[in-house]
Amino acid sequence: MKKNYLLGMALMASLSFNSCDKEVVYVQDGTGVESVADGAQIITLQVENGGDGLATRAGRPLYSAEAKQTIENVKLWICDKAGNVKYVTTISNWDKDGSTPYTTGGHGRQKTIELKDADKLAAGTYKIYAVGYSATSDYTMTAVTDVKKTEEGPSKYTFNENMVLPCSTAGEEIFAGQMELPVEKGKGFKKPVVLNRQVAGAFAYVKDIPFREGARYLKLVASAQNQSLVLGNFNSSDLTGNGSGNDANVKYVVNGTNGKADGDYAYVISTIDLNEWFTAIKDEDGDNLIDAGENWKNPHRPSGSPAAGTYPTFQKGSAFGGEFVIPFAHVDGKQTLTLQLTNAGGKVLRSWKVNLGSTDEQLKQTITCWNSGSTDWSTSLSGELANTYSLVRNHLYGIGTRMNDEANPEKPGVDPDPNPENPNDKPESLNNKQELVLKVNDNWEVIHGMELD
Template sequence: MKKNYLLGMALIASLSFYSCDKEVVYVQDGNGVESVADGAQIITLQVENGGDGLATRAGRPLFSAEAKQTIENVKLWICDGTGNVKYVKEISAWNTDSVSTVYTTGGHGRQTTIELKDADKLAAGTYQIYAVGYSNSSAYTLTDVTKVAKEGTFNENMVLPCSTAGEEIFAGQMELTVETGKGFKKPIVLNRQVAGAFAYVKDIPFMEGAKYLKLVASAQNQSLVLGNFNSVDLTGNGSGNTGNVKYVVNGTNGKSGSETYEISSIDLNKWFTAIKDEDGDNLIDAGENWKNPHRPSGSPAAGTYPTFQKGSAFGGEFVIPFAHVDGKQTLTLQLTNAGGKVLRSWKVNLGSTDEQLKQTITCWNSGSTDWSTSLSGESANTYSLVRNHLYGIGTRMNDEANPGKPGVDPDPDPKNPNDKPESLNNKQELVLKVNDNWEVIHGMELD
């Protein structure tokens, strides 16, 4: 107690001393009082956790609604009011502790601090700060990000073509006003720019020749637009984030044609040793017939791979957001044979009380290259997949089916509210749920 009293008196004394002749700003960041020297210019770069995949491509795989990030690079740049780039900072090995640290004030993620010194210090004026976090060997064409250089010019709303259905990428923007003779310490928050969709199911009907469970969509965009950001330190993973939720479709360059587009495909032969029904219940036999395809051979360390409820199957991917197509079912789960013939299908619907059904969706207008398009008419069957929202069949909040027992694939436990694969037995329709610090986690439904 005495030590705390002396520290408090020392802080008051220092504040009194400095207030006489120079500006010293003290920032309360939740971990104590931190001083910012007179005229110092400090940016705290914060990347929100969130999202979800094991994959052979760049970026992390989507296995659940767990909040996490595996990006390797962050690039930040500052532009003046006319778009001239005044400062550029590139950071590699982002997820290593020597480069960034975990933060929990407000939201949760990783952060680092950048101080502008000497020739890099900003003159008085208004600026825009941009930052993008991305993976090595990214599936995106990142030329518009990597070519940004000091003394160059920059126009916001970058369009990034992608060679896959989507990959996790983070971005954010902040306006900054610099006053003569004054310093600052400001955070810029980067959030996930893609949507996510997964199917976590059990009680899979047995049909002769069945091989795949495919989650297919009514549309697919092939490019991502970085702009119209929601640079907010989200306070909960998919909990609604009241007042800070946006409904934005930031995808463009849609595939042409009337066919559906595959988001993810579950190869049932990887989850079951044989596709059979020896007990005659019209379901694919589970029990000893089930296996976790993501468990490495040998004796893998617990917590280094995802676990699942025994008898279940999972497939999920990050998705470039797309707008709903009038008159077409947005998502459908299909059971197919090896050649793609549909043996059975389920409609995947948003719940009747889902908040998205009340929203007007903001969309990128590729014709006028702006955000002028507003989309209404969302319904349980025809809905958009929007940025930083997760759409899930079944409930799966963590990569581990039971985080308290890492490395264990548990027997089905219907009492676990955070890990509940959806039963496909006698269901005709699926209802979707969204989620990390996903802004919202949508739970989809099966009838």
């Protein structure tokens, strides 16, 4: 009689070019699971890179392309071919007593579950679904949290795999995926299920900021904004080469819906308050740039003597702002992203168009989009252009280069001078620029080079 192993999953945060980690959740093949009695079915849920201690809101803040995540809950359920839920479980307080540390193949946390008695799966075709999310999520999570076993739900409960999650913000990091699972009588199974990030990301990392009288904010503005996320049409592949775009399993999917429509096509993704980065907005040396040097400060450095590595560092003289974003489709004839320098009242004092590079792979793609009218994935969007492009799932769109939360990981807690320049931490100069270059990074799946206009 063979042992049956139901594999589990791991959330791997991988946003670094040179990191072998992946910002995904995957089901592993029993590594580290102790032997069990014949006929046992084991689920091992593993989440890698489980927390950075920097979160100040639901989910984690976006400070770079580094591999991180801070989910507290992992929910897994198994459906039969008809959509009846045969098994469901939720791991709460994941980063603490909900799981235990592991070191095999990573440095995350894991939880092993044994399916016993009535929970064991009979022969048939199943799908495993799993979602990793924050305990105080900005999403309305009832579509996930209300999943029950069929016999426990009202009347005959079945599960709809296209879950729509309204969001109270522009977006928050969340992971999801699925795996098809054929179970044969007397036979075991060993297959991975991968949960990838379901949102996009966008950031601006800049220096040499032009001085304008009354300047207060740098705002990254978009032509569209969706207010709900659709969990479905998953890319459940274990992506390789973080952000390289060379993985054959890379997808271009817009899984946002319920868009805003105010006619202005100017939705703020992130805002940099210059008063938080400079002690004064001034130009005493007359070079038409906001004075840096001793006038610069790191707003994310706690007061006192904080421990190195517990807060992000930046190049001196730079400014950073970024957020996770619910993916949205491009708007024909409208600039997708714009960087604006404004005063306190919102008056635009200077602006830069943010474009994809002319050779970016996304320009060759047909984008798969959620069709809210027919509630399916039947919409295909073509015509991606350098200035009118979609923000797609699990891609990171960045102005400048910033691969880690630490400007120099070899010297944690140090805000370095910009010279010599670090190719992995290089803010974009705004001096004499008319066009910004946007870089897209996923495993994030692909890295897109963006240009300032």
